[in-house]
Amino acid sequence: VGTHSGYSYFLTIALVFVFSCLILADKQINPFSINRPVRQKRSSVSRYMALTGVKCAAIHTAIYAGVQIVCTYIYVDNDIMSEKGFMKVMPLYALALFTIFTVSIMFYLVLYVFTGISYLAIFITVAINIGIAYFVRGDFLYGGITVLDYMAMGEPVNITVFLIYQMINICIAAVL
Helix, strand or coil, rough: CCCCCCCCHHHHHHHHHHHHHHHHHHHHHHCCCCHHHHHHHHHHHHHHHHHHHHHHHHHHHHHHHHHHHHHHHHHHHHHHHHHHHHHHHHHHHHHHHHHHHHHHHHHHHHHHHHCCCHHHHHHHHHHHHHHHHHHHHCHHHHHHHHHHHHHHCCCCCCCCHHHHHHHHHHHHHHHH
């Protein structure tokens, strides 16, 4: 597992994986469907879209983190993984990825409703993610995925601060 706190990794997440997550969400979420508002209230439709977005983020996170776990166990000795506490850190890493994907999907939904063009909303969301990943790159949004670097260097992870930042990201997604 390479570095998870460099510019290139943040930009890879912001460009490639957020883009693929938004494409997955776009195929499942359609806020302009005529059938839903006829059968349900607007609040039910909004809740359905938000829950579908969260489900898409969870599926994308499970696939992405699962592939990393499997590939790491194939190529790295189990003794090294247990010594470094790899399986203790991976749920934290998956939580950080989940919050990135959830915030991105919720922002995409807001843009999609305002613009009415899904691909424009995807490109604007990816561009904003690239800006956050490149210019902010602190504890906000992308800072949680550096937890694997702390594990590799043997530094302790302050789980309380990590969870507070992830709760802030989830609150941002909830507001969106």
